[in-house]
Amino acid sequence: MVAAGVLAGLSLLSLLTYGYLAWDSLGLGPAQTEATSTGLGEEPGAGGPSSQPHIIFILADDQGFRDVGYHGSEIRTPTLDKLAAEGVKLENYYVQPMCTPSRSQFITGKYQIHTGLQHSIIRPTQPNCLPLDNVTLPQKLKEVGYSTHMVGKWHLGFYRRECMPTQRGFDTFFGSLLGSGDYYTHFKCDSPGICGYDLYENDNAAWDHDNGIYSTQMYTQKVQQILASHNPRKPIFLYIAYQAVHSPLQAPGRYFEHYRSINNINRRRYAAMLACLDEAIHNVTLALKKHGYYDNSIIIYSSDNGGQPMAGGSNWPLRGSKGTYWEGGIRAVGFVHSPLLKNKGSVCKELVHITDWFPTLITLAEGQIDEDIQLDGYDIWETISEGRRSPRVDILHNIDPIYTKAKNGSWAAGYGIWNTAIQSAIRVNHWKLLTGNPGYSDWVPPQAFSNAGPNRWHNERVSWSAGKTVWLFNITADPYERVDLSARYPDVVKQLLRRLSQFNKTAVPVRYPPKDPRSNPKLNGGVWGPWFKEDEKKKKSDKSKGAHKQKKTKTKNKKKAN
Secondary structure, eight states: HHHHHHHHHHHHHHHHSOOOOOOOGTSSHHHHHHHSSSSSOOOOOOOOOOOOOOOOEEEESSSTTTTTGTTTTTSSOOHHHHHHHHSEESSSOOOSSSSHHHHHHHHHHHGGGGTOOSSOOTTTTOOOSOOTTOOHHHHHHHHHTTTTEEEEESSBOOOOOGGGGGGGTTEEEESSSOOOOOOTTTTEEEEEEEEOOOOOOOOOOGGGSSSSHHHHHHHHHHHHHHHSSSSSSSSSEEEEEOOSHHHSOOOOOOOOOGGOOOOHHHHHHHHHHHHHHHHHHHHHHHHHHHTTOOEEEEEEEEEEEOOGGGGOOOOOTSBOOOTTSSHHHHBOOEEEEOOOOTTTTEEEEEEEEEGHHHHHHHHHHHHOOOOOOOOOOOOOHHHHHOOOOOOOOOEEEEEETOOOOTTTTTTTTTTTTOOOTTTEEEEEEEEEEESSSOOOOOOOGGGGGSSSSOOGGGGGGOOOTTTTOOEEEEETOOOOOOOOOOOOOOHHHHHHHHHHHHTTTOOOOOOOOOOOOOGOGGGGBBBBBOOOOOOHHHHHHHHHHHHHHHHHHHHHHHHHOO
């Protein structure tokens, strides 16, 4: 009896998890959405639905290029496969190699060199955040009547209150401020003894929501609540930045069911996390249909960077991994799903970059882009929806002047145009140039995950001649970066070095301050949160000025007495 009950439960679980019921069979197809758009938290508008589309931007964390069903993964992603197949797959789509840089470029439409965030990520103890003089995407959407909500991982700094998501254009925020943390307890240790709680609702720690719920599921429940309480006749911008599939590798037990055969424990855990994420996106899509948003919505899915093989991610057949400027670090899984697309079920091979979402979405929202905003992104909606040529011909992947310099780099190696010791990467049309130290450069094939632990013997490597600091690839012909053409085409190298030099002239100084001891959560009620207070700084400044003035007066009186 007990065994039969367990088997029945597993069968039902399996059906719920992987054998998703067709949306139309639930009575939630396009024909039913109008009927379900009433009875919400707000009164429906007197007029018809807004012509402005609902915008849902879903950002996965550390998902590898291969880690989606339609790229040949052994991990099942039926929701992502279905949404991508019915939409437009972006197969020449680029992001940045790490968390903060991709998020900052998405929300501002600017390269890192134009925000000062060109080095690494924002650390929890750094007094640093996305510079306050940068206009953000939610701020621009609010100007044209959008309700703006963020759920998930922020990672754009929080050392002062003005840096928080609710101060940067979001009406509501529910999620984490840091780059990673425990999926259940929401605690994060930056170093021994420097630990704190990291779950927020708007500007306060969300202790009331801490029920031990796995973050992917908790964030999805929050999205469902937002959609249920909003009026679908009014435009909404929903930014869902899931924590998954970033380490630590944690997932509810039932998602391991189909991946027991994966020997590599990190890959198995990663697969379970991705299966849970896929189900979460299924549930978000159901909520969009149920509450009357879907017909007038644009769903954009993107990873923030490449996968990390040591943490279960796979970028095969691309080279490199997260944190590098090889294709495996910056070429991302991405697609657009929307009833508003003209060329549904197509593949876009035109050049698209994460900065392009800023102008594209503002234009779709019928907003205005100020002339004084120096954007690096392009409006690529017609490229995606109608299959037109992309207005983008180049991408500055980055210039990082303070990353560890390549020992043998020099101005001579850069033809007197560029110091090749500096880490940089640029794409112009078919060509890609890298200088300095591009990072971990192995190709990691699927068999590398065949053993219980990571096995680098399966990895492919190229032994470069000693002192190499310049690489050139034709990415269209050689997307796997196997044939370096820098010696064969020196003139192309020079052209791309000149382009790098031109970009570098527009760069602002790097913002990467040392850690501040006042950031310790112990000084903030055990919570990671804003610690820098403007009034304290003013008091100190005023006190200093007062002391200086007092000293001057004493000196003056002393002189008079003499």
